[in-house]
Amino acid sequence: MRIAVVADGEGGGWLQELEHAPGPVRRVPDLADAARRAEDERPEPPRWVWSASEDVYPDLVRAGVRVARCHDVALTEALLLGYHARHGEAHSLGAAWARLHGLPVPDDPVRPLGEGIAAQPALFEADRSTLPPGTDRLAALVEVHDDQLRRLAELPHPQRMRLLTAVESAGGLAAAEMSHDGLPWRPDVHDEVLTELLGPRPHTGQRPAVLAELAERISRTVGREVNPDSPAQVLRAMAWIGHPVESTRSWVLERVDHPVIPLLLRYKELSRLYSANGWTWLDTWVRERPGPRGERLGRFHPDYVVGGVVSGRWATRGGGALQIPRAVRSAVRSDPGWALVRADAGQLEPRVLAAVSGDDALAAAAAEDDLYARMAAHVGGDRERAKIGMLSAMYGQTSGDAAPLLRTMRRLYPRALEYVDQAARTGENGGIVRSWLGRTSPAPQGWATTVSGPDGDRRRRAHGRFTRNFVVQATAAEWALVLLAALRQRLPSLPEGAGIVFFVHDEVVLHVPRERVEETLAAVADAETRTRTTLFGDTPVRFPLDTVVTDDYAKR
Template sequence: MEVALVHGRGGEGWTMPLPGGAVTYHADLAAAVTAIETEARGGFDSGAGGPEDDHQTATAHASSRAGAGAGAGAGAGVAEKDRNGGLRSGHDQDAPGRADFGHGHPASPRWVLADAAQDYPPLLQAGARLDRCRDLRLAERILSRVEGREPPAVTAESDPDAGTLFEREPEPVDGPAILVRLQATWLDQRRRTAAADIAGLGTLLAAESAGALVAAEMSRTGVPFDRGVHDRLLRDLLGPRPTKGMRPRKLQALADKVIDAFGHQLNPDSTKQVLAAFHAAGLDVKNTHSWELASVDHPAVEALKVYREHARVWSAFGWNWADSWVSAAGAPGAEADPALADRGRFRPVYMVGGADTGRWGTDGGGALQLPHAVREAIRAEPGWKLVAADAAQLEPRLLAAISGDRAMIAATAADDLYTELAPRLGGERSKAKIALISAMYGGTAGDAAQLVQLMKDRFPAAFHRVESAARTGEKGGLVRTWLGRTVPAPSERWWQTLNSEDGTRSATGRGRFTRNFIVQGTAAEWALVLLAVLRRELHERDLGELVFFLHDEVVVHCPAEHAAAVGEVIEQAAHTATTTLFGDMPVRIPLRPKVVDSYSEAK
């Protein structure tokens, strides 16, 4: 069952079963959603087929495809429909309940939302939880790019006042009319999904929407954060908090070292002034990026590097950042124990699919760039633990899977893939790592070219997969991830550039992007399924709260007595994500849970 949902004013709203059901008005939308979820679960017939049945169907399709593509030539057709990732045939890829990989209760409604990032937080605030949803905005972005075009700015509007520049009297919400538009978009997307005939597309759409629920819930839950520890870390690194307009004492001392190295006054935060200082010293420095300065012989280089590292912590993750992004509310029991008064929650705003590859981003808060200098402040509350886990060498393992390279797939059985491959890729772990990363990212500097040639000789299917993606991208073609996320089509300006003197550079740059797109994008898909399964298991077993996600890493906050069980759930979720994408293909992607008190202890 799929049900469209529209918010009104003051907690009211409307729902409509799709397609063509009756519109129902609810004075308390959150209460109605909770009642519908509860009733659906209570009326579930266990004989109708549950998550296990869906998962078996999914893995059967994946197994069939994996078996057909495990030969030496697997992965040759980068954008061909039969290579685009797949768990289902085209006719059932978007059928309700068939693309959920066990995500959510099978009897729960799938709520159809214009934009979960806007529509779900008010429900969470009111105490309602959605088991699963279909996010039309996220789906439109995926489908538009499958069709070789960019998505519209607005797919379906659920709030007529959204984006209003000036305050005005709120207009009445015409819920039934908005539901009609949502239904039209929903029907159109279902038709286009089937027409695309990409076997994994339904699973990708379900996973992306599940990610939207996870993102909203993590933002509301927040990461447990100790402002007292954060202040201590900043004081140790930078000195006491300064008055407005001044640098912290220790940071100013580092700035003075930069000034002394150049021998005259300048602002080390000014790229223009730093470049001018290098030029005045007779050095032809093009920019102040670290890789440009690495080969520059001048005493200011090291001083500038250290200053910038510290300055970034101050400006991006210092006291002002904590004032803006960490809640002031103390942990439970703070009234009795003043030491708990500094406990709060860091609540970033996540952007699902913020990057073209499907990787997440953040709309403020910088959660995905937290420096090690402040990670100690992320601390479990008393009586609780953090269970952190990251996937070991995720992208190289997924390259093995999407290419069907038998030798490389066999090597994924090892805990350390680089060590396992070292005898065949230069004899040293470091060289094996360079070979794999260079193949995936197009590196040729130093020993990379020779090591990539070894990669080509020893693992031809894996090499051909990324090389073919690069060549397709250079020609302006489209490539897709395992489940079907499609690279953005080249702009008109890009095509025009091909005929100019910068044409080769533009083609090479796009080829480098498409080379990695198929791997990094598949990694994002794997992570989405992991999150969806982990979200379900943590909720159904009441084990803890998912509080943080970074590309291939998850952090769960849980009572200490549940930590071991949470670790097992994380490992099982990783296994489910792997089998959901690849069936019984013997690729291994280990996720290593670690129980810690502070995030700084996780690595």
């Protein structure tokens, strides 16, 4: 059963059941209560149809309602447009409805930074569906949903694309839940780390003590005043000391032999920490509350963007959740009496390549816990060289030590290498490629036929490397989405705030009471099995999860 839902901005809304034909429209004064009843009282939870999860679901989550399934019109529209190489076109409900009616397509609404973590819902919030004023929003929603189901059915592999839209929509649900629950974060530990590395918290507008001292030492070593925060001044200083460089990137500076280089590199490292995850970040993104024994407990509330990257990986609107630096990871601590369960899919991309290419030899290697150790037998027992060879195959690296290793990979795993080679040729010729379920790469912007000479060749090769990796990375992103969706279905009933609290590429982190750890581990194992069989059927390829139970995210 599918139920179309439109919120009224005042806590209520309109519902319409969609079976073989739309049923009567029902007005409900309490949308959260209606959703809770539908989830609890039906033999099978409905699939909710709404304009966008980030518009509707956060209010339900704040009211204590978690739904099992949904059809997110905005996410589905983006996938369908992308399938036909129309990336970047507006994909809101209003945009989809306008295209159906041959009307001017409105831009997608701009979502303010951090909106997904707002403490309280805004009543009488402006309608962000971008439909024309006076349009029946529920009728428009049902019409666009019907059109999307029709377009999905017309695709060459409709079942795969239906699965992709389902797990992408499930990702929207998980993103709202994780944003609300937050990642456990100890503000006191974070503050201790910053103080140890940077010195006491500085006054506004001043450098931390350690950075100030480094800046003075840099100037003394160079022999003239240098502001290390100014790339232009650093470049002039490097020329002044007789070591001109083309940029201030770390890898460029590391090639220079001069006493100032370690100081500049240390300054860059600590300055990056201060600006990206310093005290201001802590004040902005972590909500603090006292613990049972007076501890400073908190929650980091990221604002996720599902499918924010063309490969299907997620992004965030501020906060940097997908790049938590090693220096502050020790601040991610479980609450007293609780535990963090980390599930990390190691060597995911080469295992995905083995499954999608049907290469029996690579599948045999991927049947082992350590795929690279199995490969190492063919390159003198050197596991690291085996890893370099496989990554070179997927990323298109052909220079240096990679060249002979790549030849070995072609000999050992011909079907796997042909799979990515074909994707690269397609990209070089200006074509598009697709993931296992149908996510589509963007088409090159005209240069494939209009740019000639060395520059054109360089661009074509670069796009070929992109499409070579896209078919693997995008499928790996789908694997992670299916795992996330399967985990949501298989986790045991847990207390409020427990469950999935963090997701990044190929890692999921759960926060659960200590006494529920064994149940959670069983659910994770079951979800991995379901993910493998859902995507690839009876494949010999294994996707082992490195699962760790800890109270400190920085510890393995």
